[in-house]
Structures are given as structure tokens and as C-alpha cells.
Amino acid sequence: MRNGSVQRLGRIVTVLVVDALLLLLLAAILPGFSADSFWAALGLAVLLGLANALVWPLLIRVALPFTVATLGLGALALNGLVLLAIAGVDRGVHVRGFWSAVVVVLALTALSSASSALLALDSGDLWYRTVVRRQLRRTRLAVESDVPGILFLEIDGLAHEVLQRALRDGNAPALARWVRDGSHRLERWETDWSSQTGACQAGILHGDNHDMPAFRWWEKDRGKAIVTNHPRDAEELERRRSDGRGLLHADGASRANILSGDAPHSMLTMSTVLDRRRQGRLGQDYFAYFASPYGVALTFLRCLGEIVVERFAAIEQRRRDVRPRIHRGGSYPLVRAFATVIQLDLQVAAVTADVLAGRPVVYTTFLAYDEVAHHSGVERPDTLAVLRRVDRAIARIAAAVEHAPRPYELVVLADHGQSQGATFLQRYDESLEQLVRRLVGDGDAIVAETAASDEGRGQLTAGLAELGTRPTVTGRAAKAIADRRDEIEAGEQPALPAAELPEIAVMASGNLGLISFPREPGRVTLEQLERTRPGLLDGLRSHPGIGFVLVRSEADGAVALGGRGRHLLDRGVVEGEDPLAPFGTRAADHVRRTDRFPRCPDVVVNSAYWTDVDEVAAFEELVGSHGGLGGAQALPFVLHPVGLPWPEEEVVGSGTVHRIFCGWLHRLGHDGYDPFAGLVAGPADGALASGDGAPHGQGKPAASGGAAPE
Structure with missing residues (x-):
């Protein structure tokens, strides 16, 4: 003493x-x-x-x-x-x-x-004094329990193979220590075709990502586009698949996610930011962060530092002629600072509060790595520096567990990975939208939504929307800003009258392109397109930057068209060269499943995948992308305690991951979770089940550097 x-x-x-x-x-x-x-x-x-x-x-x-x-x-x-x-x-x-x-x-x-x-x-004492100790005083009445809780800590966009190298090279030292000490095991799983946060989190948190073909798509029944990270659209997506018993329904907490998993406590979650009645809104779980007299000043300086780092990294890429690269100006440096400094701090403070309150299950999405990887590249120096920062944030949360009123199991996971490559526009001097305009010769009748899927900007909008629910002057100002952003975002527009519908809607989700004909009822078929727009499908399938095109045929059902052959998916017949061959052994099952979605676009386009350089061509202006088939974007990870069992067979689909997680919660003693959820039994042929129960085919995903589905 x-x-x-x-x-x-x-x-x-x-x-x-x-x-x-x-x-x-x-x-x-x-x-x-x-x-x-x-x-x-x-x-x-x-x-x-x-x-x-x-x-x-x-x-x-x-x-x-x-x-x-x-x-x-x-x-x-x-x-x-x-x-x-x-x-x-x-x-x-x-x-x-x-x-x-x-x-x-x-x-x-x-x-x-x-x-x-x-x-x-x-040595971390400031963190303990300003966050942990204060939260301990606030939660001193928390009921102690011997039933372990689970913290699900998602690193958005981090592929299994990238994490493996990070563990080896010292870019995730805290996680590497868990693996080397034998407390945790690293496993790989495979996403569905739509390898993006909305569909993956719908499966993980709600057990159902049926009828979610992409990050954004046109819905003919609603007469408008839907964009996953717009608050009103996210609210609608959760309404469609929530049964009140999501992964977080039992007094759980959702922090900075797309969907809430039916969590009673929610903050910076897209589907709930507009709900004034919920618990855990912005400003209620972040008080400890402002308790330090120099905390805000330090955050302000760190944001300035992050902007300087971003500008230096962008200049250095240009100086060294690093390729692929994109222009990184505009508001992106500010968005990056928000994602890598402010939101990261906010998440750690909120999850720490959840831990000290003894909440049984918590899920949070660390956006920082994904945001920087999109613009800098999957394993560029400044991207890996941000990954190290996320690793430190996870270590801080782990350090708070020893003060919690119950034991906790920590599970670190990714919802998808990213694949890298020069964009479609960079490679061919025209975007997907411009290509479609050229092929149909009707450019004035096209509406396009191919801007980059900027989840960081979406989270900033979510923060403004959430702050706007508070009855303060600042809240009203934030609401006005958020409402203004709603007006200029296509996904927030009201449904269009039939007379104002565009002839063609072209949208993009990473290297996945979606083409719809809003004025045509139902699914437009191959035969209809050949009659009314005879050059479109031939032009798409023969383009060197397009791997395959999914369309439905009146005669043959679902068909994947390539430049030198086609795959009749419903019949399992390949004519000529199989256009799905570069994308892994389960590609046909993934594509067939999406084709059966009621809201599947009329034409779905997947970019080419160059196996020799492990690259795709995003239809958005992003260096690292995800959303379609090809590369590591479909192969994320789960880093879990060794005491929680993982199936011996390949895990395919985020709905399967949901069932595994529910099984863990039941195994630890949490009521209200399916006792058979962890038994990942598939259909009679031994295949695993996807989020909506449709079977996936067997076979292993392609190894690192090879073709992979999703």
C-alpha cells in the first residue's frame, strides 16, 4: 500500500x-x-x-x-x-x-x-478513470449472475485471410495473443451471394436474409429504390424479417449496426435511429466519454491527426503510383475521422457500459477498417494501422470484463470480407450505367444509383438522425440536417407515380450490378429482353469486365450467361464454358437462391474475377469492395472461445452463423434461445441451410487467392 x-x-x-x-x-x-x-x-x-x-x-x-x-x-x-x-x-x-x-x-x-x-x-489509467470507474458507479446496482454473457465484436469487412496475415505480422496483437494462448480459435465461413453488411447482418442478427439481393436495389412493388444504410429503409428491412426473437432480444444491446437483432437497447443502429421510444439513444450511454476535462480536446486533435494521415496516405499513393487507387478528396477525410476516431470511441464507451451493466448479449460493428479499406486498399499501410486501432479497442473492452457483474465470452467476427481491384470505370472508361445507356440507346430513360456504398457517411447520417430525436436545440438542428440528407438520398424518396417511373434502373453494390425495368410488371425475361432490347444481354455477357449475367428464361428458368457459354441453373446443365467456374464450387447454389427472391432484379451482373491477380472490378468507385462473387469478400471469419463448439462441416450463409450463435447462448444458460439452434443440420443431402432455409450445395470455398463465391 x-x-x-x-x-x-x-x-x-x-x-x-x-x-x-x-x-x-x-x-x-x-x-x-x-x-x-x-x-x-x-x-x-x-x-x-x-x-x-x-x-x-x-x-x-x-x-x-x-x-x-x-x-x-x-x-x-x-x-x-x-x-x-x-x-x-x-x-x-x-x-x-x-x-x-x-x-x-x-x-x-x-x-x-x-x-x-x-x-x-x-498506461491506460485515463481510460479506467474516465470510463470504467465512472460506469462502475453508474451500474453499481447491476444484478450479478453466474451465467456468462457474450460480446459479439464485429470488424466490418475483414476477410479471414487478411486477419490470418494480421495475426502473423503483428497488426492484430491482442487477437493474436488470444489465439496463441489457446483461448480462442479462428474459423472461416462463407457468405451468401450478397456479401454486404445489410444482408449478412440480417442473417446473423435475425436468422433471415431472404429477398435481400444487394446493398441497394429497385423494388417494383414499392415504386422506389431501397438502400440498406438509409434509416427508413433499414427500418423497413427489419420490419420484414423481425419476429421479436432476434439474436439480441433477451435484454441485449445493439451498437452501431444496420439492424438491431430485436435488441431492447440500441444506439447508432440504422433500423432504430428514428425510434424515440427505445432505450440507449445517443447521449445516454456516452456520458462517461465527456467526463474527462481533456477528453473532447483530445478527440478533436485526434480527428485532425486522422485527416492529416489520410491526406498524406493519398498523396503517397499518387507519388509512388500505387494502383489500384481512387480519388479520396471531398468530404471523405472528415467521414474517415468520424469512423476511425469518434465512432470508435463511442462504441467502446457504449459496450463498456453494457458490460458493466451486465447485459447478457451485445453486438457492435466496428466500421473503421471497412471504411478505410474501401478507399485505401485492403492491406495498405494506413488500412492496417486502423486495424491495429480496432484491435486496441477490443483489448480495452476485454479489460473492462474483469469489472463486470457476470463473466463474458468474447467473440470477434466479420460479416464479410473485401476484394480489391481497379474499378470498372477505371478499366474501361465507362461505368455500368454508361455501358447500359450505350447498349440500349435510350439514355434519357435511365436512373442510376452507382455511387460508392459509403457506410461511414451512412453512420454519420445515423448519428445526426439519432441526435435529432432529442428534444434540444442541437437535436432540432441535427434533425434538420438529417432530413435534408434524406431529401437528396434516392433510397429515402417517396414512391414514384407510374407515369414518372424510369424505363431502366441501374444500381451497384460493389462488383454486383443490378438492372431493373420499373415500368414492366413482374420479372422481365430473357425472351422479352431479346425482343425489346436485343443488344443488351449480348453486350453485357460479352464484355471483358463482366463475369456473368443472371436472367430468367421462360423456357429454361434461371440462366447464367457468359461470353462463351451459359449455365442453366434450374436444370444443372452447362452449355459451352461455364461462366460460374471462376467463382467457386458453390457459385451456382448462391446464384440460384438469389434468382428465387421475389424482388430479384430483372438482370443481375457480376464483374469478372481475375484469379491470377485476385482482383474484381467494382461498379462503384472503391478500391476494396464487396457485394458480389469473386475473391475474399465472401470469406469472413469467426474468432471464438474454444469452449464454444464450431461445426466440423463448412459453414455457409449468415443464417447458419445465427443458429450457431443462438446455440451458444442456449448452451451458456440463456433462456429464450432455440436449444437445437447450434445443431447445424442441413438437408438430406448434407448441404448446409442458408438464411431462408434454401439448400446450398456442397463443396469447399476456393482457397485464398482462388475463386470464391459471393
Whole structure:
């Protein structure tokens, strides 16, 4: 005890001296701030320390709702006012006005953080003090339980093979330690054709991703497009498949997901952000984050740092002529900073609160890696740096478990991977939309939605929408911004009258293209297209950047057309060269299943897959993409405790993953989950079942570097 007290006293003295030296440095370089001597700077450091220890807790108790409502800017202003007040007491220091005080706070925060990291003065104690200890006080009435809970921590877009290399190369050290210690095992599973977050999470969280062909698609029965990460569309998608017994229905928490899994507690979840009645809205589980007097200033500086890193990485790619690459300007640096700093912090704080409250099951999606991989590349240096940051975030959550009122099992997973490659537009100087316009010769009658599937921007919109449900001035302003974004997003538009429907709708989800004819009732067939638009299918199937085209024939049923052959899916007959051959042994089953969806587009286009370089051609302007067949995008992972069983056979489809997870919860003693869910029995032929019960064919997915379904 005595040694601990001496160590704490020594650290306090060291921090004060370092802060005094830093204040002297700032006095020499910052206009509007000066210190007469070292002792004056030391006095200011002491007074700031006392204010943080004694005054700030009282001040923040009153001002916390204001700081949360202003997303922390209020806390930054309070920091400046506190410094001004202290400068009025310490006559040896001089601060010229409010803005000078704010600049001093930001600069001192940056230098203090750097010096603490360099001298190892903090070692995670700040995190414990500002988040864990405060949440422990808030949740001291949590009921203890011997029934273990499960934390499902999803790293969006991280493929199994990429994680394997990251474990080997030190880019996921915390996860590598779990594997090497023998507590966890890494497994691979295979997605359905639509290898994107909406369909995959529908399967994982609700056990059903039926009739979700892509990230965005046209729905003839509704007369409009649907886009998965638009709040109203996500709400509709969950309504269609929720039975009230999703993966998180038993007092679970959903944090930063597309769908909620029927969780009673939900925050930054697309399908629930507009629901004012739910528990856990933005601002209720994030209070601890604003409890630190320098927390917001540090976040602001980290966001600036992330923007600088992004600009440097983009410039470096151009300087070295790294390919493939895309233009990364506009608002993307701000979106990246939000995804990799603000949202990451928010998720860790929220999940930590869930752990300390003893919630039985929690699911959160870390978007940061996926967002950067889309724009930088799957394993580029700045992408792997973000993966290391996510790894540290998971380690922080794991460290909070020891303070929880119940034991927890930690499961880390991905909903899909990503495949890399130059985009379709870069390769052929025309987009899919432009190709369709050229082939049909009717460009004025086409509506296109081929912009990049920016999930980070979608999450930012979700945050604004969620903040907009709060009855505050800031909430009303956020709602106005979110409503304005709704107006300009196609997926949020009202249904169009029949007379205003476009002739053709062209949409994209990664390297998956979707072509619909909104004015034509029902599914337009191959024979109809050959009569009315005779050049379209031949032009698509023969294009070097297109692997195959799915269309329904009146005579032959589902048909996959390639440049040198076709695959009659319903009959299992291949004429000429099989266009599905490069995409793995289960490709035909995946394509056949999608063809049976009631809302399957009239024509589905999958880009080519070049096995020699392991590349696809996205129909969106993204370096790393997902959504169709080809490469690692369909081969994500589950890193699970060794005590939770994983099937010996190949796991195919996110609905199968849902049943495994439900089986784990039942095995751990949670009521309300199917006792037979973990027994992943397939149809009589031994094939695994997909999210809607339709059988998948047998056979293993292609190995790393080879063709793979989805």
C-alpha cells in the first residue's frame, strides 16, 4: 500500500513538472499566452490539476447534458473558461481572451498526450478513470449472475485471410495473443451471394436474409429504390424479417449496426435511429466519454491527426503510383475521422457500459477498417494501422470484463470480407450505367444509383438522425440536417407515380450490378429482353469486365450467361464454358437462391474475377469492395472461445452463423434461445441451410487467392 502511494505521488509530481515545462514551451510559441517563470507555470499546472480533481466533477455534473448535446464542443468551451478563471488567480500567467484559452487547452492536451505516451505515465489509467470507474458507479446496482454473457465484436469487412496475415505480422496483437494462448480459435465461413453488411447482418442478427439481393436495389412493388444504410429503409428491412426473437432480444444491446437483432437497447443502429421510444439513444450511454476535462480536446486533435494521415496516405499513393487507387478528396477525410476516431470511441464507451451493466448479449460493428479499406486498399499501410486501432479497442473492452457483474465470452467476427481491384470505370472508361445507356440507346430513360456504398457517411447520417430525436436545440438542428440528407438520398424518396417511373434502373453494390425495368410488371425475361432490347444481354455477357449475367428464361428458368457459354441453373446443365467456374464450387447454389427472391432484379451482373491477380472490378468507385462473387469478400471469419463448439462441416450463409450463435447462448444458460439452434443440420443431402432455409450445395470455398463465391 505504501509503495503504491509513493508511486502515485511520484507520478503526480512528474506529471506536474512535465505540464509546467510544456506550459513554458507554449508560452514561448503561442500568441496570447505567456508565463513569467517556471514557478508561475508550475503554479498553473497545480491549479489546473486541482480544478480537474475538485471543480470539474462538480461543473460537469451540471453541464454534462449540454456537453453531450453539443457533441463535446461545450466541454471544450468549459475547458477554456476554467483556464481563464485560473489565469485570473495565478498572476504569473497571462491569457488574452477566450479563444487563446481554447488554443492553450488544445495544445496542452496534444503535448501532454504525447509526453505521457513517451514516458508511459498513463498506461491506460485515463481510460479506467474516465470510463470504467465512472460506469462502475453508474451500474453499481447491476444484478450479478453466474451465467456468462457474450460480446459479439464485429470488424466490418475483414476477410479471414487478411486477419490470418494480421495475426502473423503483428497488426492484430491482442487477437493474436488470444489465439496463441489457446483461448480462442479462428474459423472461416462463407457468405451468401450478397456479401454486404445489410444482408449478412440480417442473417446473423435475425436468422433471415431472404429477398435481400444487394446493398441497394429497385423494388417494383414499392415504386422506389431501397438502400440498406438509409434509416427508413433499414427500418423497413427489419420490419420484414423481425419476429421479436432476434439474436439480441433477451435484454441485449445493439451498437452501431444496420439492424438491431430485436435488441431492447440500441444506439447508432440504422433500423432504430428514428425510434424515440427505445432505450440507449445517443447521449445516454456516452456520458462517461465527456467526463474527462481533456477528453473532447483530445478527440478533436485526434480527428485532425486522422485527416492529416489520410491526406498524406493519398498523396503517397499518387507519388509512388500505387494502383489500384481512387480519388479520396471531398468530404471523405472528415467521414474517415468520424469512423476511425469518434465512432470508435463511442462504441467502446457504449459496450463498456453494457458490460458493466451486465447485459447478457451485445453486438457492435466496428466500421473503421471497412471504411478505410474501401478507399485505401485492403492491406495498405494506413488500412492496417486502423486495424491495429480496432484491435486496441477490443483489448480495452476485454479489460473492462474483469469489472463486470457476470463473466463474458468474447467473440470477434466479420460479416464479410473485401476484394480489391481497379474499378470498372477505371478499366474501361465507362461505368455500368454508361455501358447500359450505350447498349440500349435510350439514355434519357435511365436512373442510376452507382455511387460508392459509403457506410461511414451512412453512420454519420445515423448519428445526426439519432441526435435529432432529442428534444434540444442541437437535436432540432441535427434533425434538420438529417432530413435534408434524406431529401437528396434516392433510397429515402417517396414512391414514384407510374407515369414518372424510369424505363431502366441501374444500381451497384460493389462488383454486383443490378438492372431493373420499373415500368414492366413482374420479372422481365430473357425472351422479352431479346425482343425489346436485343443488344443488351449480348453486350453485357460479352464484355471483358463482366463475369456473368443472371436472367430468367421462360423456357429454361434461371440462366447464367457468359461470353462463351451459359449455365442453366434450374436444370444443372452447362452449355459451352461455364461462366460460374471462376467463382467457386458453390457459385451456382448462391446464384440460384438469389434468382428465387421475389424482388430479384430483372438482370443481375457480376464483374469478372481475375484469379491470377485476385482482383474484381467494382461498379462503384472503391478500391476494396464487396457485394458480389469473386475473391475474399465472401470469406469472413469467426474468432471464438474454444469452449464454444464450431461445426466440423463448412459453414455457409449468415443464417447458419445465427443458429450457431443462438446455440451458444442456449448452451451458456440463456433462456429464450432455440436449444437445437447450434445443431447445424442441413438437408438430406448434407448441404448446409442458408438464411431462408434454401439448400446450398456442397463443396469447399476456393482457397485464398482462388475463386470464391459471393
